[in-house]
Amino acid sequence: MRGRFLVLEGIDGCGKTTQLRQLAEWLPDSGLMPDGATLHLTREPGGSPLGRALRELLLHPPDDAAPCPEAELLMYAADRAQHVQRRIRPALERGDWVLSDRFSGSTLAYQGDGRGLDRALILDLERIATNGLMPDVTLWLDLPLEASIARREERAEDRIEAEGQAFLSRVATGFQVLAAERNWAVIPADQRPEEVHKAIRRALEGHVAFRRP
Numbered sequence: 001m002r003g004r005f006l007v008l009e010g011i012d013g014c015g016k017t018t019q020l021r022q023l024a025e026w027l028p029d030s031g032l033m034p035d036g037a038t039l040h041l042t043r044e045p046g047g048s049p050l051g052r053a054l055r056e057l058l059l060h061p062p063d064d065a066a067p068c069p070e071a072e073l074l075m076y077a078a079d080r081a082q083h084v085q086r087r088i089r090p091a092l093e094r095g096d097w098v099l100s101d102r103f104s105g106s107t108l109a110y111q112g113d114g115r116g117l118d119r120a121l122i123l124d125l126e127r128i129a130t131n132g133l134m135p136d137v138t139l140w141l142d143l144p145l146e147a148s149i150a151r152r153e154e155r156a157e158d159r160i161e162a163e164g165q166a167f168l169s170r171v172a173t174g175f176q177v178l179a180a181e182r183n184w185a186v187i188p189a190d191q192r193p194e195e196v197h198k199a200i201r202r203a204l205e206g207h208v209a210f211r212r213p
């Protein structure tokens, strides 16, 4: 039986990394995964060796090498194509489960709503990069803008984080629209990490994608 593909999405600092770690501890013994299946943790950009090189160029490019919006879009698409073909699909075909920090929803929100690039073009690239693979479940960590900014106050910004509040606000609206369009599980993220984790568990335990035959 094909494995399951789970994705965490949301704006910068919404708590994906924190929740991914908690899910990594809980999921294997949750009773949701079939015996013998392995859980693979991954992320975008950077879920493959090629992706790790692209991640560095995307988030911390050398001086004068920052990609223009169209190049940025193609780099995220290249990262995803490699990730899907070399890592995600083979794992799912073995019956394993894959949990990814971000996937194609991030491109629609950041490059579409954030940068203002053409949505039809992004959807075409999504089809090419994913070759039709879509997550079984996407968990959207819904965090207010102010909380995102406060959580990241002490931290050095990467190139995308440095885009500022108006950009982030467009991205946040983009995620909200996508969550409704794509039937994502909405997880209120402005609460203690343990409460967020419990909300995620409830969403997964009740999800149709995890009903055992």
Ligand code: Z5A
Residues within 6 Å of the ligand: 011, 012, 013, 014, 015, 016, 017, 018, 019, 044, 045, 059, 076, 101, 102, 103, 104, 106, 107, 108, 110, 111, 151, 152, 158, 160, 161, 189, 190, 191, 192, 193, 194, 196
């Ligand atoms: N990007 C794009 O533009 N297009 C695309 O197609 C894709 C990505 C795939 C990837 O960077 C960047 O690429 C990202 C989008 C863009 N742009 N930015 N920024 P990343 O994946 O490295 O960065 P990120 O996704 O923004 O991750 P992050 O900033 O590390 O946030 P996070 O993983 O969601 O959150 P966290 O690390 O778990 O928590 C952040 C802080 O908040 C940390 O200090 C925690 O201890 C704290 N935290 C976490 N949970 C809580 C709760 N519940 N309460 C209080 N404090 C908390």
